[in-house]
Amino acid sequence: MFTSANAPLTAPVRPGGTLERWAERHLRILMLAPTMLILLGLTIFPSIYMFYAAVHKISPNPDVPWDFVGPGNFLRLLSDQQFHVALLNTSVFTVSAVTAEFLLGLGLALLLDKYVRRLTFLKTVLMIPMMLPPIAVAITWKIIYEPQFGVLNEIMFRLGLPAQAWAGDASLAMFSIIVADVWQWTPFMFLLMLAGLASLPVEPYEAAELDGASSWRQFWDLTVPFLKPVIAIALLLRVMDALRLFDLVFILTGGGPADRTKVLSLYIYQVAYRFADIGYAAAISLFVLFVTIVLSTWFMKRMRLAE
Amino acid sequence: MLRRLFFTLAIATSVLALNGAAWADITILVPSSSEGDGLRAAAADYSKLKGTKVEIVQAPYANVFEQGANAGATKSGVFDIILMDDPWIPFFAENGHLEDMTAYFKSAGMEGPDSDFLSKSLAICRNPYNTGPYVCLPYVGNAQMFFYDATKFKEAGVDAPKTWDDVLKAGKALTDSGGGRYFGYVFRGGQGNPVVADFMPIFWSYGADLFNADRTKVTIDTPEGAAAMKTFIALRDISPKGVESYNANEVGTALAAGAAASSINWPNWVATFEDPSQSKMVGKISYSTIPAGTKPGSSEIGHWTMGIMAASKNKQEAFDFTVWATSAEQIKISATRGNPPVRTSVFTDPELTSQEKFRHYPVLMEAIQASTPRPRHPKWPEIENAFGIELSKAVAGTITPEEALKNSQTAVEQITGLK
Numbered sequence: 001m002f003t004s005a006n007a008p009l010t011a012p013v014r015p016g017g018t019l020e021r022w023a024e025r026h027l028r029i030l031m032l033a034p035t036m037l038i039l040l041g042l043t044i045f046p047s048i049y050m051f052y053a054a055v056h057k058i059s060p061n062p063d064v065p066w067d068f069v070g071p072g073n074f075l076r077l078l079s080d081q082q083f084h085v086a087l088l089n090t091s092v093f094t095v096s097a098v099t100a101e102f103l104l105g106l107g108l109a110l111l112l113d114k115y116v117r118r119l120t121f122l123k124t125v126l127m128i129p130m131m132l133p134p135i136a137v138a139i140t141w142k143i144i145y146e147p148q149f150g151v152l153n154e155i156m157f158r159l160g161l162p163a164q165a166w167a168g169d170a171s172l173a174m175f176s177i178i179v180a181d182v183w184q185w186t187p188f189m190f191l192l193m194l195a196g197l198a199s200l201p202v203e204p205y206e207a208a209e210l211d212g213a214s215s216w217r218q219f220w221d222l223t224v225p226f227l228k229p230v231i232a233i234a235l236l237l238r239v240m241d242a243l244r245l246f247d248l249v250f251i252l253t254g255g256g257p258a259d260r261t262k263v264l265s266l267y268i269y270q271v272a273y274r275f276a277d278i279g280y281a282a283a284i285s286l287f288v289l290f291v292t293i294v295l296s297t298w299f300m301k302r303m304r305l306a307e
Numbered sequence: 308m309l310r311r312l313f314f315t316l317a318i319a320t321s322v323l324a325l326n327g328a329a330w331a332d333i334t335i336l337v338p339s340s341s342e343g344d345g346l347r348a349a350a351a352d353y354s355k356l357k358g359t360k361v362e363i364v365q366a367p368y369a370n371v372f373e374q375g376a377n378a379g380a381t382k383s384g385v386f387d388i389i390l391m392d393d394p395w396i397p398f399f400a401e402n403g404h405l406e407d408m409t410a411y412f413k414s415a416g417m418e419g420p421d422s423d424f425l426s427k428s429l430a431i432c433r434n435p436y437n438t439g440p441y442v443c444l445p446y447v448g449n450a451q452m453f454f455y456d457a458t459k460f461k462e463a464g465v466d467a468p469k470t471w472d473d474v475l476k477a478g479k480a481l482t483d484s485g486g487g488r489y490f491g492y493v494f495r496g497g498q499g500n501p502v503v504a505d506f507m508p509i510f511w512s513y514g515a516d517l518f519n520a521d522r523t524k525v526t527i528d529t530p531e532g533a534a535a536m537k538t539f540i541a542l543r544d545i546s547p548k549g550v551e552s553y554n555a556n557e558v559g560t561a562l563a564a565g566a567a568a569s570s571i572n573w574p575n576w577v578a579t580f581e582d583p584s585q586s587k588m589v590g591k592i593s594y595s596t597i598p599a600g601t602k603p604g605s606s607e608i609g610h611w612t613m614g615i616m617a618a619s620k621n622k623q624e625a626f627d628f629t630v631w632a633t634s635a636e637q638i639k640i641s642a643t644r645g646n647p648p649v650r651t652s653v654f655t656d657p658e659l660t661s662q663e664k665f666r667h668y669p670v671l672m673e674a675i676q677a678s679t680p681r682p683r684h685p686k687w688p689e690i691e692n693a694f695g696i697e698l699s700k701a702v703a704g705t706i707t708p709e710e711a712l713k714n715s716q717t718a719v720e721q722i723t724g725l726k
Contacts, residue, residue: 061402062382082696146557147549148566163487165549168496170703173552256498257551258700273373274688276380276398 053282060276073283083284085259086267092174093263094242097181101238102231104182105189110219112190113197123194130187138251141180142167145252170258177248177261185241189234196230197223232303239299240292264288331362333624335613336375337390339365341575342447342611345646346390349632352640357631359624368392372688378616379404387619388629393431393610394681394691396443400434401685405442406615411626412441420444423635427675428649432612436683443614444633446641448649450675451508451606452667454562454576455569457593463491463568470599471512471538474569475545481568482545492542493558493567496550498699503691505571506698507607507681509542510535512600517682517690517719525725527694528716531601536701536708538600543702551703563588571597573609574647574671581664594667596674608678610649647671686722693718 023030054074057067077083112123129137144151145166153163166176200223208218224231246265249255255262255270264284272281335350337343343365350361364386366374375389379402391399399405412419419441420429428445430437455468463477478491485491495501510516515531518524526532543550547561559576561567563586577594580586597604613632615625631637635652642648642659654672659665684690694715701711720726 059402060376060380060398060404062380063403147552148547148557148561149564157487163548165551168549168552168703170551170700170705253552254498254501254554256696256699257496257703258705259498259696260703260705270692273369273376274692275686276376276402276688 050282050285053279054286056279058278066279069279073280074287076280077283077287082259082262082267083264086262086264089174089259089261090243090245090263093178093181093245094239096174097178097185098235098238098242100178100182101186101189102235104186105191105234106193106231108186108190109193109197110223113194126190127187129184130191132184134184134247135251137180137184138248141176141183141248142252145176167252168257170260173253173257173261177245177252180248180252181242181245185238189238192230192234193227196227200226228303232299236296236299239295243288243292331360333359333387333621333628334362334364334385335388335390335628336364336366336371336378336386338368338371338392338611340368341578341645343390345641345644346446346613346632348644349637349641350628353628353631359628361628375399375404375616376402379618382618384616384618384620386616387621387625389614389616390446391443391612391614393608393612394687396431396434396612396614397683397685397687399614400439400442404617405434406617406619406622408441408444408615408626411615411623415626415630420633423650423652424633425649425651425654425672425675427608427678428610431608431610431680434683436680443612444629445610445649446613446633446638446646447611448647448671448675449573449575449609449611450671450678451504451571451573451597451609452670452674453569453595453597453604454572454580454592455595456565456588456591458591459568467593467595468569468598471509471542474598475538475541478542478545478569488566490547490561490567491545491569493546493553493561493570494542494550495553495555495558496543496546496699496702497552497554499692499695501554501695502698502702503695504607504609506535506539507679508571508597508605509539509600511605511679512597512602513538514600514602517694518725522684523725525716525719525723527719528712532712533709534601536712539698540701540708551699562592565591574667575645577667578645578664590663594670596670596677603677606674606678608675608680611646649675684723689722690719693722 055068055070055072057069057072059066108126132140147153147163147165147168150166152166156163164172167173204222204226205218208222213221244265245263246269249261249263249266250269253261255266265288268281268284268288271277271284335346337346343363347363347365350363353359354361364374371389372392372395375386375391375395376398378384378386378389379399389399396405409419420432424445425448427450428448429441432441432443432445433439434442453468453474455474457467459481460466460468460477463480465473465477468474468477474492481489481491494505496505510532513531513535515526515529515535517527519526547553547567555573555576558567558570558572559579562570562572562576563580565587580592581589583589597606613629615622615629619625632641633649635650638648638650639653639656639659642653642665648654648668651672653659654668660668681687682690697706697711697715697718700706700714701708706714
């Protein structure tokens with residue numbers, strides 16, 4: 001065993017008492033400990049608690065012991081019509097909103113990337129909705145949709161068109177929610193697509209040009225395959241987020257009219273906090289988590305990202 | 308040096324965080340609305356007067372229920388007093404979240420609340436309704452009234468609407484001549500609590516109710532219920548497009564802007580309608596009790612009440628504050644801050660009734676005394692939700708009124724286990 005000629009023969013004596021020296025030695029752990037404890041308290045413990053709660057009937061009365069019901073809460077999902085409505089509405093919303101956001105985001109990115117590359121101000125403006133707090137977006141759209149005094153109906157009225165109950169009409173309410181969500185989250189898609197386009201190699205396009213490939217062929221055979229990983233990530237993130245939709249529905253429609261906009265997050269909130277049925281709410285939450293994991297895994301495999 | 312400073316700061320922050328909640332003698336959970344603002348002002352007065360530290364925690368309406376329920380379920384004792392909407396009382400009382408006040412009244416040498424409180428205001432603070440022990444004291448005397456533009460109604464051939472038929476007659480004429488910009492009636496049609504709150508007075512005015520007298524049967528799908536539903540749908544037809552999503556703000560705005568001629572509404576809107584900076588209708592809106600159907604009209608009572616949390620560690624202090632805040636003197640001060648009173652002496656106080664802004668007091672007092680509480684059931688939030696969904700569907704026209712009644716009957720039977 002060799003030691004460096006310059007290495008001290010004994011450990012350096014540090015100033016201070018025993019506690020200070022101990023703190024000095026374990027400083028990294030001490031610095032990380034609060035974060036780890038918070039993480040444990042805010043994510044690990046609630047997750048375990050949720051699993052535990054999902055197999056119990058929990059009374060809001062603290063003196064009533066928890067009643068173990070096994071899979072009972074999960075079996076309730078099969079016969080709960082409000083849950084089925086919320087599941088259907090969430091699916092309709094997720095598919096419609098994410099598809100529209102993707103197509104618009106990709107279209108805008110192609111347009112701005114190719115033709116107006118220098119308009120950074122416009123790009124910044126387009127990103128504003130995404131930066132707004134969801135609650136502010138919801139309130140803004142509530143004012144826009146207001147049937148009597150809202151901007152949208154005022155325009156309709158001035159154009160001689162019939163006013164619409166945008167958030168109040170059972171056949172329009174979900175569409176109105178989707179429009180507000182598309183307005184807020186299209187910039188997210190746009191941003192990712194723009195970043196993806198900026199990273200594309202130039203050579204294949206030059207070769208395609210020489211071969212006389214049309215713009216459409218270049219887009220379909222080069223851009224789309226190259227962008228596939230970015231598209232996959234963007235869609236995955238948006239789908240996961242859309243499944244958790246809450247703010248817009250809570251503020252704009254409260255789940256109505258006629259249950260047409262009741263989504264899973266809103267239903268979980270109602271079950272947990274209005275009906276004080278924590279066990280069943282935990283079971284629905286676990287179901288949503290399960291669906292999200294299954295969808296994500298399937299999606300990743302489909303997009304060949306798994307490997 | 309820097310490290311020592313870091314450790315000292317970390318320890319100091321932790322100690323402050325642990326003790327932050329415990330600085331007050333009483334902590335009160337209130338809604339972030341005029342009711343909560345009134346109690347906040349009273350709490351500041353109490354602190355100055357008695358030297359007791361009172362902390363007010365304000366939260367939006369729905370969050371007050373959630374936070375109170377969580378505090379009760381966990382026995383955290385974080386709140387000593389909760390300012391509750393009266394339909395919440397059965398939930399909080401029957402789940403052991405509220406303190407029975409009987410022993411506190413006895414130790415204070417009192418039989419119970421004094422007789423100056425309106426009888427209907429006191430009845431809701433007992434659980435079971437009007438017969439059980441007191442679990443709260445009334446603070447804000449809300450009950451629905453009928454608000455209407457008397458000039459417009461007169462133009463439409465109805466001097467003062469006494470029945471729903473009168474409202475429909477004038478309302479239809481006004482909507483027909485309004486050109487899509489003015490409407491004879493407006494109501495809260497939003498799914499859940501809003502649509503139920505505006506339907507119940509009509510339901511009652513046709514002799515219908517959710518349960519029979521001894522609460523052994525659900526009685527929604529009845530001929531009386533059908534008659535009420537027929538009127539409700541007729542009122543929808545003369546209301547603005549989009550009323551299916553309306554809540555209190557939209558209804559209040561429509562009336563204040565002079566875009567609608569009438570509605571059922573709560574008295575806390577009077578201040579808005581009489582404020583020139585917020586209303587085009589200052590001095591033009593008349594107030595009456597709920598119109599009759601086949602039976603006399605009845606308002607939905609919606610009092611804000613103060614209950615002591617069972618897990619409170621400062622129950623005596625909480626009781627003392629509650630009694631002080633609901634005294635005649637304090638209720639009068641609260642009235643001047645915009646909260647409707649719960650005491651006869653304040654309703655009839657000439658100093659108040661001589662003022663224009665309190666001209667609705669005689670009607671409001673009558674409305675409270677003729678009011679009906681929402682069905683007192685610990686599962687009321689669930690019942691209201693189910694009933695609200697079906698009413699919303701009927702208002703939106705996705706099902707027929709008959710189907711709405713039938714579905715509501717089935718849903719409430721399932722929730723309550725009654726047939």
